[in-house]
Amino acid sequence: MYCSCKGEIAFGRKVFDEMTKNYSVPWSAMIGGYVRLGRSNNAVDLFRQMQIRGVCPDEITMVSVLCACTDLAIHGRGLQAASLFQEMIRDGVTPDGVVFIGLLSACSHSGCVEKGKEYFDLMRKEFGILPKTKHYGCMVDMLCRAGLVREAAELVQEMPIEPNCYLANTDKCLPCTW
Numbered sequence: 180m181y182c183s184c185k186g187e188i189a190f191g192r193k194v195f196d197e198m199t200k201n202y203s204v205p206w207s208a209m210i211g212g213y214v215r216l217g218r219s220n221n222a223v224d225l226f227r228q229m230q231i232r233g234v235c236p237d238e239i240t241m242v243s244v245l246c247a248c249t250d251l252a253i254h255g256r257g258l259q260a261a262s263l264f265q266e267m268i269r270d271g272v273t274p275d276g277v278v279f280i281g282l283l284s285a286c287s288h289s290g291c292v293e294k295g296k297e298y299f300d301l302m303r304k305e306f307g308i309l310p311k312t313k314h315y316g317c318m319v320d321m322l323c324r325a326g327l328v329r330e331a332a333e334l335v336q337e338m339p340i341e342p343n344c345y346l347a348n349t350d351k352c353l354p355c356t357w
Contacts, residue, residue, distance in 0.1 A: 188212055188216055188218070191209060191212055192209065201233070201234045202234070203234055203235060203237045203240060206225070206229045206234055206240060207236075207237060207243060209225060210222045210225050210229075210243045210244060211243040213225065213247070214250070217250070219246075219248070219250040219251050220247075220251070223247050223248065223251070223259065226244045226247075230266070235270065236270060236272065237272070238272055238273075238275070241272050241278065242277060242281070244267075245263060245278055245285075248263050248281070248285050249281045249282075249285045252286070252287075252288040253288045257286055257290070258289065260282055260286075260289075261282070261285070261286075261291070261294055264282055264298075273306065274302075274306060276302075276308050276311060279298065279299075279308060279314060280313050280314060283295055283299065283317035283318060283321065286298065287317055287320045287321035287324060290324070290325065292327070295318065295321045310340075311340070312340065312343050315334065315335070315342065315346060316345070316346060319331045319334060319335060335347065
């Protein structure tokens with residue numbers, strides 16, 4: 180949509196509101212436009228309207244909505260990301276590794292450590308997604324923010340993949356903890 184490439188969100192929304200058919204593509208484009216312009220509240224609100232009108236979200240929509248939730252989580256609204264993830268599953272959308280990065284990041288920024296651990300396990304056990312360095316990075320960030328540096332260092336030591344230089348140095352933080 181026009182708002183995505185030119186930043187003309189008001190014009191894009193005007194065109195969107197005049198559409199008579201309810202297809203997921205324009206909804207996804209509009210939600211994505213809001214996310215790219217940092218208007219996460221608008222993106223989530225539009226997603227809610229999408230559900231009310233009975234338009235089935237696709238994977239692109241859900242990734243945009245989870246990006247919006249990650250942004251909101253930075254501002255203390257991480258439970259909203261968890262709620263939208265549950266809606267995504269209920270709607271039959273299968274999450275991928277990118278979705279879980281957004282979800283784990285949301286948990287990290289909102290202090291939802293136990294929920295983040297649950298999602299990390301769910302990612303592997305329920306959806307068969309093997310964690311990559313970015314997933315482990317989200318987990319380490321979440322644990323360290325919560326003061327669980329020892330647990331973060333243990334996670335890095337037990338990783339079945341080679342940690343990057345940042346994760347490999349997590350154990351250097353142990354002497355700094357009380």
